[in-house]
Amino acid sequence: MIRQPLRNMLSGVAEPFLFLVVLTCCLPDAAVCQPSGGSDLQLPFELRRLAFGSCAKQKYVRQPIWDVVAATQPDAFIWTGDAHYANCSSVACLREGYAKQSSVPEYAAFVGSKDADGRPVVGGMWDDHDYGVNDGGQFYSLKNTSQSLFLDFIGVPTDSPRRSRQGVYSSLSFGTPPHKTKLLMLDTRFFRDWPLLPSVGSIRLPGSAFIGALVRFSLAFFGFGEGYSGDVLGEDQWMWLEEQLTHSDAAVHVILSSIQIMTMCAVFESWGHFPIARQRLFSLLQRTKPKGLIFISGDVHFGEAIGKSSGVVEVTSSGLTHSCATATLVGPLCEPLLVRCPHMRLDHNATAYYVRENFGLLDVRFEPPDAPTPKRVHLHAAVLDEDGRERITANVTRSLSDDPSVPLRYLDEVPSLIRHTSPVTKGAVFAVLGLVMLVGGQVFVVLCVSILRLCSGKKKGKRKTG
Ligand SMILES: *[C@@H]1O[C@H](CO)[C@@H](O)[C@H](O)[C@H]1NC(C)=O
Numbered sequence: 001m002i003r004q005p006l007r008n009m010l011s012g013v014a015e016p017f018l019f020l021v022v023l024t025c026c027l028p029d030a031a032v033c034q035p036s037g038g039s040d041l042q043l044p045f046e047l048r049r050l051a052f053g054s055c056a057k058q059k060y061v062r063q064p065i066w067d068v069v070a071a072t073q074p075d076a077f078i079w080t081g082d083a084h085y086a087n088c089s090s091v092a093c094l095r096e097g098y099a100k101q102s103s104v105p106e107y108a109a110f111v112g113s114k115d116a117d118g119r120p121v122v123g124g125m126w127d128d129h130d131y132g133v134n135d136g137g138q139f140y141s142l143k144n145t146s147q148s149l150f151l152d153f154i155g156v157p158t159d160s161p162r163r164s165r166q167g168v169y170s171s172l173s174f175g176t177p178p179h180k181t182k183l184l185m186l187d188t189r190f191f192r193d194w195p196l197l198p199s200v201g202s203i204r205l206p207g208s209a210f211i212g213a214l215v216r217f218s219l220a221f222f223g224f225g226e227g228y229s230g231d232v233l234g235e236d237q238w239m240w241l242e243e244q245l246t247h248s249d250a251a252v253h254v255i256l257s258s259i260q261i262m263t264m265c266a267v268f269e270s271w272g273h274f275p276i277a278r279q280r281l282f283s284l285l286q287r288t289k290p291k292g293l294i295f296i297s298g299d300v301h302f303g304e305a306i307g308k309s310s311g312v313v314e315v316t317s318s319g320l321t322h323s324c325a326t327a328t329l330v331g332p333l334c335e336p337l338l339v340r341c342p343h344m345r346l347d348h349n350a351t352a353y354y355v356r357e358n359f360g361l362l363d364v365r366f367e368p369p370d371a372p373t374p375k376r377v378h379l380h381a382a383v384l385d386e387d388g389r390e391r392i393t394a395n396v397t398r399s400l401s402d403d404p405s406v407p408l409r410y411l412d413e414v415p416s417l418i419r420h421t422s423p424v425t426k427g428a429v430f431a432v433l434g435l436v437m438l439v440g441g442q443v444f445v446v447l448c449v450s451i452l453r454l455c456s457g458k459k460k461g462k463r464k465t466g
């Protein structure tokens with residue numbers, strides 16, 4: 001009895017309120033009228049095959065792997081970062097990096113091979129090298145220019161919402177519910193804080209990337225940075241991501257991060273070095289419950305599958321033209337290193353990695369096929385070699401009527417990348433470091449003095465003989 005007047009009263013309040021919302025949304029700027037959580041680009045066709053890959057060096061002027069990618073006939077190719085390696089401190093340099101990759105004949109042929117529907121769609125994300133600086137973050141001075149050049153490179157139209165926001169994060173959706181797939185591409189560079197210790201990898205000196213890796217490993221190993229609150233996405237992007245995930249009507253959600261999310265290999269840049277931000281990502285996912293979630297990533301110069309088929313899977317593909325096994329300095333270290341960090345690899349399969357050149361594929365299959373309301377979705381992800389052979393595979397099957405929050409509970413099991421150590425251990429590390437610096441400093445001084453003496457001795461000797 002009370003309910004009816006209450007409902008009337010509520011709707012009496014709600015209607016003008018809604019009208020006001022619509023009005024304030026529409027008047028100032030038409031762009032604001034896009035429904036919140038809408039994708040930057042909505043493609044009408046259903047996604048059946050997504051190809052992805054990262055790390056292309058332009059010193060390889062021929063990149064035959066693109067012919068192999070093309071032969072798999074993907075609906076889309078998504079860069080997971082490092083489309084060029086110019087490491088730039090000038091705009092001309094950035095421009096040249098993209099231009100060189102665009103003119104690689106095999107890449108140009110693949111990008112230009114669009115069918116009547118515009119497939120393959122080419123898009124994606126940058127990482128540190130194409131952004132402009134190895135291990136770079138928000139403090140890169142050319143980031144605005146870098147953004148527009150990257151968007152030019154992947155052919156984003158000038159009227160796209162991506163042109164008017166800061167950062168290149170974006171969403172792309174394929175098909176319509178219940179066959180909809182949503183791809184969320186995270187920008188882990190534009191807004192990212194320094195890591196706990198700023199990486200020396202950004203200094204352009206031989207071996208600096210190697211030292212950067214060593215520092216990252218040591219910090220994590222000795223337990224520094226367990227509570228480090230550095231951010232990866234920045235507030236604008238966090239808000240956007242939350243909108244994209246909240247009440248999303250997609251059956252499959254692919255989240256792209258150039259750097260790995262769930263890895264336990266501390267030598268590489270990853271979300272694990274930003275533990276609070278990673279927890280924020282996991283909590284956001286558990287709160288918004290995206291259906292059919294899978295992560296894809298790049299960056300590391302090998303392929304890998306991480307996680308659990310019944311939980312959350314991450315598939316990493318890197319690199320297209322060069323790989324960890326063929327790297328000059330770290331080549332021989334690559335596999336021994338990977339063997340030493342087996343934790344988290346897919347379903348405890350310690351060998352679910354591949355150290356040579358590769359690209360990734362994600363196949364999406366709704367079951368039963370062509371049913372208007374499918375019951376299940378099957379994701380088959382793979383890392384393929386230069387001959388198009390599958391080297392790593394991951395299978396994820398989700399019933400569309402199941403509670404999507406169940407697999408997401410797995411995120412609670414992802415251990416911290418930073419080891420937990422006692423204050424005593426940390427103190428000991430400082431003591432040893434102090435000692436090394438003290439002894440090293442003395443040795444350095446003694447060496448300098450000896451060299452000076454030697455030189456002045458020689459001069460004296462020369463004078464005597466001369
Ligand atoms: C950019 O830096 C990376 C690692 O720091 C290096 O491997 C690469 O050769 C550099 N590129 C150029 C063009 O100097």
Ligand SMILES: *[C@@H]1O[C@H](CO)[C@@H](O)[C@H](O)[C@H]1NC(C)=O
Nearest residue numbers: 139140141142143144145166
């Ligand atoms: C980039 O552009 C934004 C807004 O257009 C501006 O506020 C910011 O200072 C620029 N940053 C750099 C590093 O040029």
Ligand SMILES: *[C@@H]1O[C@H](CO)[C@@H](O)[C@H](O)[C@H]1NC(C)=O
Nearest residue numbers: 349350351352353391392393
């Ligand atoms: C583990 O992964 C490797 C590489 O993907 C694969 O060759 C191997 O068959 C897998 N092992 C098991 C037990 O699934």
Ligand SMILES: *[C@@H]1O[C@H](CO)[C@@H](O)[C@H](O)[C@H]1NC(C)=O
Nearest residue numbers: 346347349380392393394395
């Ligand atoms: C995934 O499924 C394919 C066949 O559909 C199979 O060949 C492959 O071994 C499976 N991968 C894993 C890791 O179970």
